[in-house]
Amino acid sequence: MIKKTLNEKAFHLLKEKMEQGLLPQWVITDPDIYDLEIEKIYGHTWQFLGHETEIKEPGSYVTRWMVNDPVLLVRTRQGEVKAFLNSCTHRGTQLCTADRGNKKTFTCPYHGWSYNLEGELVGIVAGNKVYGEEMDKSEWGLRPIPQVASYQGMIFGNLDPNAESLEDYLGEMKWYFDILLGRSGGMEVRGLPQRWVAKANWKATAENFAADPYHVQTTHRSTVEMGISPEDPLYAGYGHQVVMKNAHGINVITSKTGKARVPFQGTPESMWPLFEKHLTPEQLDIQSKVTVFVGGVYPNLSFVSPIHGTEGHLHNYLNFRMWRPIAPDRVEVWCWFLIDKAAPEEYKEDSYRGYLGSFGPSGTLEQDDTETWARIVEVSKGLMMRDKELNYNSVSNYLMGYSHVKPDENFPGPGTAYPTTYIDALSRKMHEHWLELISKDMFEKEVSR
Amino acid sequence: MSLNVQNKVTADIHLEITNILNMEAYYLDNRKYKEWLELLADTITYRMPLRETVEGVGVSNIAEDSSFFEETKTSLRTRVNRLYTKSAWVENPSTRQRHFITNIYVEATADPDEYKVRSYFLFMRSRASTSDIEQMFGERHDIIRKIDNEWKICSRTIYPDQSVITTMNMSMFL
Known part of the structure; x- marks a missing residue:
């Protein structure tokens, strides 16, 4: 069945378009692609x-x-x-x-x-x-x-006993996990993860969260209207997008000046010596400048460490979410709240309330994301989009920063760091990696690489 | 001296409280969120813990350490104000929603102006031109008090029956 609809020609056309920074839209919710993804990606990745x-x-x-x-x-x-x-x-x-x-x-x-x-x-x-x-x-x-x-x-x-070790798989991401999770000596999960079913494809949610700060100024424009976020349309674009091995990535969003808007993401001053103790000077430099960390571990784990304020207090937390594919157009989202074990109890509680106001199904930011996720899958089943020969030019645009943005060699962390987060470098990497994994052993001649 | 004898739930009280809950549902279903806020006491605690699957008989399946909402009047007002912006895309174009509130049970407390109210909810929603109908159901536990001769919701705890929510987001108030 898969062989019949997914032929070598379609894959070569796919690869050709992706090399031009374009992603054919038929792959989003194609049921045969979905079956391949489950078997070839989820059967072998961490x-x-x-x-x-x-x-x-x-x-x-x-x-x-x-x-x-x-x-x-x-x-x-x-x-x-x-x-x-x-x-x-x-x-x-x-x-x-x-x-x-x-x-x-x-x-x-x-x-x-x-x-x-x-x-x-x-x-x-x-x-x-x-x-x-x-x-x-x-x-x-x-x-x-x-x-x-x-x-x-x-x-x-x-599920693959022969897969590379977790540490090898995470690779450069370990260095950033050391900041996100290790900065104060350890994080703790509060309660159960929130779970809900969204109308979405896992590739789109993973990309939306891990690789796309460009959506922030429009999707989350309500926060600008309310005076919570800056008017500057570039506000989520300052900083670096870091692309890593195995299509992991992180956006280190700073500010127009490159400095933090609030020291150490609004964490209590009592915790700052812990950051100095647990982080290397390079990691501390990043933690001191960052406003928001947002990124992902391929294929379906994303995270955000933002600054939010409710009722006059600013606070930070770490949210991990797993996009569990349950159908080509459905994702069951699992959303965890994590906070530094060393944080004062009152701050933990405030942070949790800040999280509930922003992310998860009841969070005001994420509510608007669910609308765009749904709009992607709801139009993905038409003949124009499903045409594998691309007669209607149904391709998504990943051209942002495609040729003119060069990596910043002076960025202190590992990975390939681009000096802006408004760039499709990580999205392209995620989709290239996706093609490499799903087309592996499919045809006599490898499609990817 | 029993409290129940002293503070009875009269038919009038029951009717007044039922009317308040029906009025609330009407406000929410017709996007009159600012009017809705007026029904809430300034000191309201508005919570929605998660429901979890737990083994055992006679054990609570409310995950008290995990929530969808932990709100104050201020944070609710922020959520409401957002729904009056032009770019809260989840509600622009607006969804069509109904809150069906039933099984209202009113219980007296030691304070003659304060009642414990339990109600069931069935929330249904239609969005854009999709044929799917989203729904959520569960129970609400309220404290409703007469303050300056007006009924106000002083606390609400919403208990969903699903451990995995099937509405694509929770932009609604329950």
């Missing part, structure tokens, strides 16, 4: 599962999804983090449907098989009497997620 502070105690667990694979993420009695397919090995039934909890054993409601925190099958109802010697319990433990690793408290899983 997916975010949760943060270590979500499973603090021995026996703590959360249930998560790697697209359609249910995951049980636990802290064992020895304090180790483990992840299993959340499915009973007997008949495949989903083992645990709770969002979180703390337990010693997980028992399947179907026939009563139970497993401990190590994933070992420890109980079978009437086991000895009905199975006899032909069944060895040690062969029927929960299936582990092939690779699980964490960096700065962020736990990831990978």
Whole structure:
């Protein structure tokens, strides 16, 4: 089926257009492309599962999804983090449907098989009497997620046992994670992630969030009308867009002067010595100048660390969101709020309120984003857009900064840093990487590279 | 001396409170957000925690540490003011929405001017020319008080029944 509609010619045309800074629009919600993405991207890349502070105690667990694979993420009695397919090995039934909890054993409601925190099958109802010697319990433990690793408290899983290690996969992004997550000695998650289903394609949401500060001045114009954001249409464009290996990226948005509008993103002064302690001079330099960090880990984890104010107070927080694809035109968004463990309790509470006012489904900024996401997928099914031969020139424009913006060699962080965030460099990189991954082993001659 | 005997919920009180909640729904469904704000006490706490899936019998499935809304009158006013700008795209063009408020149960408190009110909501919304209808449902717990001879909502906690919200955003008030 996929072979039939996705031929080599369509892929070569795709590649040709992408090299010109154009993305054919038929790929956005094409169902065959979607199937390929799930198999070839999500089957082999590192997916975010949760943060270590979500499973603090021995026996703590959360249930998560790697697209359609249910995951049980636990802290064992020895304090180790483990992840299993959340499915009973007997008949495949989903083992645990709770969002979180703390337990010693997980028992399947179907026939009563139970497993401990190590994933070992420890109980079978009437086991000895009905199975006899032909069944060895040690062969029927929960299936582990092939690779699980964490960096700065962020736990990831990978379904491909042969995929490169998490640290290699994150590459240059580790340096920025050290700032975002490590600046004060560690972050903590508050509560559960908010979850909602948006009308959107995961590629568009990931790009919108990680790579597109240019949308801020129009999509979020209401904040300008209300006098919260500056009138200057370039206000979200000052700073650097950094493009990294594996299509990860970050925008370090500063201000017109290149200096911070508020020192250290409005964090309490009591925390600043911690930043000096935990960051290198180069990292501290960036943290001291930044207004907003916004970026993403390919394919579907995005983050923002902004400054927001409600009722006269300014504060900062870290928000991670995972775009779980559930259909070509649907994404289930998982949105986590993180704050420095070392922050004063009152500040944590204020920051949480600031987050709720800005991001997540009830956040005023994100509400407007959901409208544009929906408008992209709602028009993506027409014949003009679906035409793979591009007779109607249905291509999206990624030409911003395509040829004239050169990297800034003096930027202190790793990656290729462009001296503006109004640039499509990261978007292009994300889409090029996407093509490379989905077309891998598809044709005799590789399409990409 | 029992409170229930002293402070009864009369038919008049029940009717007045029901009318306030119906008036509120009318304001929200007709984009009269500034009028809506007038129904709220200046000291209102307006909350919406998450609902979670929890194992066990007789345990709470309200995630009290996680929210969609944790609002004051000031932050609600900011949200309302935004909806009167030209560029709050989520509501321009405006969505069409209805709040169906039912199962209103009024309970007296020690204060004869203050009542605990529980109601169910079904929120439905239509957007642009899509045929999909979005909905959300759940329960609201309010404190409604008579202040200077006017009924004001002094606190509201909204409990959604879904752990995964299926409206594409939460630009509505509930």
